[in-house]
Amino acid sequence: MLKISHLQKHYRGFSLDCSMEVQPGMITGLIGRNGSGKSTTFKALLGLIHPDGGEIEVFGKKAEELKPEDKQKLGVVFADSGFSMYLTAAGVANIMKSIYPDFDREKFLQQCRRFNLPTDKKIKEFSTGMKAKFKVLVALSHKAELLILDEPTAGLDHKGRDLVLEQVAAYQKENGTTVLLVSHSMEDIARVAKTVL
Numbered sequence: 396m397l398k399i400s401h402l403q404k405h406y407r408g409f410s411l412d413c414s415m416e417v418q419p420g421m422i423t424g425l426i427g428r429n430g431s432g433k434s435t436t437f438k439a440l441l442g443l444i445h446p447d448g449g450e451i452e453v454f455g456k457k458a459e460e461l462k463p464e465d466k467q468k469l470g471v472v473f474a475d476s477g478f479s480m481y482l483t484a485a486g487v488a489n490i491m492k493s494i495y496p497d498f499d500r501e502k503f504l505q506q507c508r509r510f511n512l513p514t515d516k517k518i519k520e521f522s523t524g525m526k527a528k529f530k531v532l533v534a535l536s537h538k539a540e541l542l543i544l545d546e547p548t549a550g551l552d553h554k555g556r557d558l559v560l561e562q563v564a565a566y567q568k569e570n571g572t573t574v575l576l577v578s579h580s581m582e583d584i585a586r587v588a589k590t591v592l
Contacts, residue, residue: 396573403448415592422574424588433577470539472530472547480519495537503536523550531559535566542574
């Protein structure tokens with residue numbers, strides 16, 4: 396499903412050399428301290444940065460050969476990125492509907508209400524925890540075959556973390572989705588992951 400072979404990226408004061416393989420149909424945990432290169436790895440995977448060496452394969456294709464329809468099969472949460480803060484949840488739902496054919500707008504808005512997220516309030520007015528929940532719901536909303544969740548519980552209290560992890564585990568079980576859960580928290584990974592890298 397996902398194979399990374401000696402991915403290299405060099406910045407001043409930082410060098411990454413990463414290899415890993417994620418098997419299909421399971422939740423795999425990747426644990427690492429902050430600043431170890433986890434986010435850099437996934438930005439390279441998504442073509443957001445250009446690697447200095449190595450290979451990335453997703454769905455059996457080299458990352459640079461992925462077509463738009465392949466990328467639609469990815470669901471992603473980055474700890475340090477998201478939607479425009481001036482959009483509402485309902486506005487994001489409209490955008491997602493236009494991008495992803497399998498996006499279920501009503502189910503998404505229903506899940507927002509379940510997570511106590513207002514659908515008519517601008518995202519910039521959300522708390523840190525509300526933003527974290529919202530990003531996860533977006534990633535789970537379009538039947539992705541591969542979920543890459545980078546610190547999805549960051550900023551959440553214990554109850555919020557439990558809710559998000561339960562949602563991810565239920566989604567994976569229902570859809571047979573491959574999940575790569577990236578965290579510095581062994582507790583989060585131990586709760587849902589079958590394999591730890």
